[in-house]
Amino acid sequence: MKKSANTLKLQFDSLSQNESLARSLAAAFVMQLNPTVAELADIKCAVSEAVTNCTVHAYRDAVGPVYMAMHAYENRKIKIEIRDAGCGIPDVETAMQPLYTTDAENERSGMGFTVMDSFMDGLTVRSRPGKGTKVTMIKKLSALPR
Amino acid sequence: MDTKNAAVKLESVNNMLRAAITGEIDHHCAKNIRQEIDAALLSASPDKLIIDMSDVTFMDSSGLGLILGRYTKAEEVGTAFAVQGAHGRVRQMFDMAGLDRIITFEGDVKK
């Protein structure tokens, strides 16, 4: 892929209070490109889902690092990667089904991946059991009004 | 930064428990809200539980679990249940999960 026009990389602990921090930082990064209110809301929600999964599933009761990289490209495309070194997902295809959750007792809805998929223009999930998970999301911002 | 953790205001009128949630609902704050609503539900055993979402400024799928969970709790104790004021994106999320077929949504509350 073409070199990004701007990049921001972060590492933070998988603590639940960092969920709002992560989506606010994503919003702040994307603000430079003058997104619409709806585009900004889409990105915030998708980031919140991916980061929450690191907190809730990847490290369970432990705390580990979450790596977030955001790239903005000249053509108003945004790429956001959220990665953990947690337990991994044995069957990604099943995990991505709507309403599928391994944590129903804590009132998870199983809609996280569905939300990421619906609100973003691209979603790829790569995972290795015991190694970790990487979620890559693409958002194509609409052209600025002239 | 412009984030505001969700909070809940509980009010009991005429055997109706109203839980007004404000701010941003995510996994971090869903648990406290769950505990506060459930405690009020169990102590008041109202005829109806209304969740007012008019002032929810952000919600991810943790909010779906929170609302579905309260619906289930209310069913268990024989309390009627409705969500009010679920606007725009919040409502869109419920529809995405098919909860519009399970939960009663009432219109916007007058403010």
Ligand SMILES: Nc1ncnc2c1ncn2[C@@H]1O[C@H](COP(=O)(O)OP(=O)(O)O)[C@@H](O)[C@H]1O
């Ligand atoms: N980062 C992750 N590490 C390990 N497992 C994950 C991760 N993200 C998702 N999963 C698995 O995929 C399932 C579905 O995720 P999701 O759609 O977000 O629903 P929910 O978080 O409500 O369970 C989770 O229940 C979990 O088993």
Ligand SMILES: [Mg+2]
């Ligand atoms: Mg999730």
